[in-house]
Amino acid sequence: MTDTLDPRSWLYPTPRGLYCKPGDFYIDPAVAVPRAVITHGHGDHARPGHRKALATPETLAIMRTRFEGMADTSQQPLKYGESVRIGEVDVELAPAGHILGSAQAVLAFKGQRIVVSGDFKRRPDPTCPPFEPIPCDVFITEATFALPVFHHPSDMGEIGKLLRSVATFPERTHLVGVYALGKCQRVIKLLRAAGWDKRIWLHGSLMALCKLYQEQGVDLGDIAHVGDAILETFRGAIVLCPPSALADRWSRRFADPVPAVCSGWMRVRARARQSGAELPLIISDHADWGELCQTLKDVGAPKVWVTHGREEALVHMARSLGIDAEALHLAGREEEGT
Amino acid sequence: MQAFAALLDALSYQPARNAKLRLIETYLRETPDPDRGWALAALTSGLDFPAAKPALLRGFGEDKIGAELFHLSYDYVGDLAETLSLIWETDPNAGPPPTLGEVVDTLQTATKMQTPAILKRWLDSLDATGRWALLKLLTGALRVGVSARLAKQAVANIGNQPVDAVEEIWHGLTPPYRPLFDWLLHDAPRPSSNAGGAFLPPMLANAIERAELDALDPAHFRAEWKWDGIRVQVASSGDVKRLYSRAGEDVSAAFPDIIEAIDFEGVFDGELLVRRDETVAPFNDLQQRLNRKVVTPKMLKDHPAHIRLYDVLWLEGEDLRALSFDQRRARLEAWNAEKPRARFDVSPLVVFTDWAHLAQLREQMTSDGIEGLMLKRGDSAYLAGRPKGPWFKWKRDPMLVDCVLMYAQRGHGKRSSFYSDFTFGCWREAAGKRELAPVGKAYFGFTDEELRWLDKWVRDHTTNRFGPVREVAPELVLEIAFDGIARSTRHKSGLAMRFPRINRIRTDKPAAEADTIDNLLRLLGTAGVENPAESAYVTAP
Known part of the structure; x- marks a missing residue:
């Protein structure tokens, strides 16, 4: 390790995204670039049109499912734990526990190690391997839920709420708003673990990624497209759809539906009401406050850069732990994510 | 307390009356005395505690996570009781959470000096929803959209009695209402209506x-x-x-x-x-x-x-x-x-x-x-x-005025996918420019078919979005019927309509020809009305 090397001299934000100079590549860039390292498949991290893209095999498969024209991108799969040299930089991908294929990018240059964690969470997820803390000199962390008010309760407890509501309103359809990638499949797995063996109905836009998960070996049980099935079919049923569909004309086909939304934002009542949820379920694929603080301790990095979310509170917390922390503003990150 | 908290939580997200009733009924049936009685008292505003002051809660929060983080949190959440309930952590060694009855009994006897320590112990033992409900109870505002009447309807339903049968005896009862539940659920005799001062269900037309x-x-x-x-x-x-x-x-x-x-x-x-x-x-x-x-x-x-x-x-x-x-x-x-x-x-x-x-x-x-x-x-x-x-x-025939649709918001329950709450305005001159000033909001008066039409119109003419609200192009004229109009300092236009509803959709009328604020001002009545008992056409029989 060189004490004199300034990490900002070889990894820094640019308008196109976070740029690694000695490797001449971007990490999760906001626009198409000649060479990209992609941490995971969500739309604010993975974008189409790069000339070269390095990611886990699962993330590349997700990108092929989501984007047209991926054939024009030269795809370089890198499994968890394997290493590759790009320019003068050694690149490794480590599990981030966020969604299928999600990874932290571990970059080593001249004896200095920076971990770009992407989005991550610390609690178990049946659809992906758990986050692996990697000791490093600089840790770049997300801050989506970086306030002490965000504490995600047990996910099985939240699924229990959903099943109790189904029992209380057996004649109504429970419409559950979930993000198409990751949340959808995790919620299905959690429902299965809670003993819900019945068919789970899906909005059309969720079908392709569920099929991909199944091909990747994630068993989702009996799932089917809502399609043109008659209304009677959905009494007492659980139907998953993207959150936007809850208020969409699409939802009118169900008699007196119970709108539920699965998201870390549901922790705050005003946000839950804005979403139109009658049944807010706090299920998130991001680290909560406790997990973020624990992770800073686990990786033991003397420097922490905080990106997208509530940077102020996490920077404050990190500094109180004696960490040299600062906010890092990246282009193209949307606040909404779960 | 946890069951009561779960009830308040579910009620706060539930817009539909029947579903609210179902939630309250289930709670009342499944919860033993005296807790269900105290819950009923809380829902009918029959509980009155020495209020927990905001300064006390803020102090709790700052002690817990430091002033800086507490203020960032409060800033984000916007509600003091909720912020405190979220940042507080459950202590697994704090023992079992209090029952609602315990909370009521303790607070009625505790001194002002003892209250903070008791409150902290309860916060430690409850989960976030439980803490929220406790703090809402103590700060005196449940705000879960349940009227006393609705709560009484629910309690009547569990005994298959008409709500009026409960109303008649209600004011002779005191929390936790054990004789009421004994009557409704266990065949005990109906508590006697305290004829003096009891409310008698009114006759309606x-x-x-x-x-x-x-x-x-x-x-x-x-x-x-x-x-x-x-x-x-x-x-x-x-x-x-x-x-x-x-x-x-x-x-x-x-x-x-x-x-x-x-x-x-x-x-x-x-x-x-x-x-x-x-x-x-x-x-x-x-x-x-x-x-x-x-x-x-x-x-x-x-x-x-x-x-x-x-x-x-x-x-x-x-x-x-x-x-x-x-x-x-x-x-x-x-x-x-x-x-x-x-x-x-x-x-x-x-x-x-x-x-x-x-x-x-x-x-x-x-x-x-x-x-x-x-x-x-x-x-x-x-x-x-x-x-x-x-x-x-x-x-009386309602007053009618032609307004221009300005904003629409999605409704609740069965209307949750429809833009069904409409804000409309009238024209006025301001700084030499003609502009629309909102004069009211209506969410009924139209048929289901008209609602579908309005919903589509809103979606097709949206110019801006603010959360659940859409701003629309000022092009659609709505004929608004209302029963009265008065000056109001709460509304931007300085006017408040009574009971406004959408009478007709005027696709035939150009928006520029809708009414002006001046037209509305002319409809403002005089100060009051002479007693008609003295006027010519009313005489005593």
Whole structure:
């Protein structure tokens, strides 16, 4: 390790995204670039049109499912734990526990190690391997839920709420708003673990990624497209759809539906009401406050850069732990994510 | 406490009345005494704790995570009790969470010095929802969209009783209402209605239109003005003197002037008004006096309350409800003639020969203080609820104005996918420019088919979005019907409509030709209305 090397001299934000100079590549860039390292498949991290893209095999498969024209991108799969040299930089991908294929990018240059964690969470997820803390000199962390008010309760407890509501309103359809990638499949797995063996109905836009998960070996049980099935079919049923569909004309086909939304934002009542949820379920694929603080301790990095979310509170917390922390503003990150 | 917290949590997200009822019923059935009784008291505003002050909660929060992080958190969440409930961590060693009964018992006996330590122990033992519910209970505002009436409906439902059967005995009961649950769930005898001061379920009327009147014999009916105040019941027996809203809420505290003036025994049905000398003030004046915790002497002086009596249900220990309207009316007038009172008078009958004559009288009545006419069969007994046939209300034709749709918001429940709450405006000149100023909001008046049409129109003409609200191009004219209009400092336009609804969609009218604020100002009534008892076409029978 060189004490004199300034990490900002070889990894820094640019308008196109976070740029690694000695490797001449971007990490999760906001626009198409000649060479990209992609941490995971969500739309604010993975974008189409790069000339070269390095990611886990699962993330590349997700990108092929989501984007047209991926054939024009030269795809370089890198499994968890394997290493590759790009320019003068050694690149490794480590599990981030966020969604299928999600990874932290571990970059080593001249004896200095920076971990770009992407989005991550610390609690178990049946659809992906758990986050692996990697000791490093600089840790770049997300801050989506970086306030002490965000504490995600047990996910099985939240699924229990959903099943109790189904029992209380057996004649109504429970419409559950979930993000198409990751949340959808995790919620299905959690429902299965809670003993819900019945068919789970899906909005059309969720079908392709569920099929991909199944091909990747994630068993989702009996799932089917809502399609043109008659209304009677959905009494007492659980139907998953993207959150936007809850208020969409699409939802009118169900008699007196119970709108539920699965998201870390549901922790705050005003946000839950804005979403139109009658049944807010706090299920998130991001680290909560406790997990973020624990992770800073686990990786033991003397420097922490905080990106997208509530940077102020996490920077404050990190500094109180004696960490040299600062906010890092990246282009193209949307606040909404779960 | 956790079960009560789960109930409040579910209610706070549930817009539909029936689903709310179901949630409360399930809770009341599954929760043992006395907790369910305390919960019922909390939902009907029957619990009163020494309030936990905001400074105490803020201090708790700052001690827990430091001032900086607490303020960032509060800033984000926007509600002090909720912020504290979220940042506090459950301590697994804190022991079992308190029951609702324990919370109530403890707080009623604890001293002010002891309260903070007790509160901390409870916060440690509860989960986030439990803490939120506890703090809401202590800060005195549940705000979960449940009226006392709805809670009583739920409790009646668990015993398959009509809600009026609960209402009749309600004011003789005290929390935690064990005899009530014993009656409803365990075949115990019905608690006796404390006849003195008890609320008696009121008799309500059905709406009627001019054309429907021809099927009725005018000789069978009596007419009286429908005053534009609040329908109330005055109940007095011994030391108990109460004023109830139509829904059975005890509103005595807000009207000490009325309560003090009660010098009789009985139960009366009437209209609560603000009256200055002989003049009935507009509804807006009465509104100033509603929902006030403290009534200032100035308010009592400037907005004196008055009750115009329609009917008598009990008089000096005798139940008159089975008598005919004509018989009760005779008793009421005799009672009033014996001793006229400043704060109470009897609403006069409107004498008419036939329906055409009555229609003419109704047309001539243009005062702000009157909503229309009531028609009551002379032989009608006083029956609880809204029986079909004996009583009708014939409301005044609404005022109409053409407005331009400005914003739309999605509705709730069955309407959750529809833009069904509409904000509309009228034109005004400001700084030499013509602009729309919002004048009101309506969410009914249209058919299901019109709602579908409006929803599509909104989606196709959206120019901007603010969370759940869409701004639309100022192109659609809506004919708005409303029952009254008054000045208001709460609204940007300085005007507030009463009971606005969408009467017609005017696709035929260009938006530029919609009404102006000046047109609306012209509709503002004069200060009030002379007592029509003294006017030419109303005479005592």
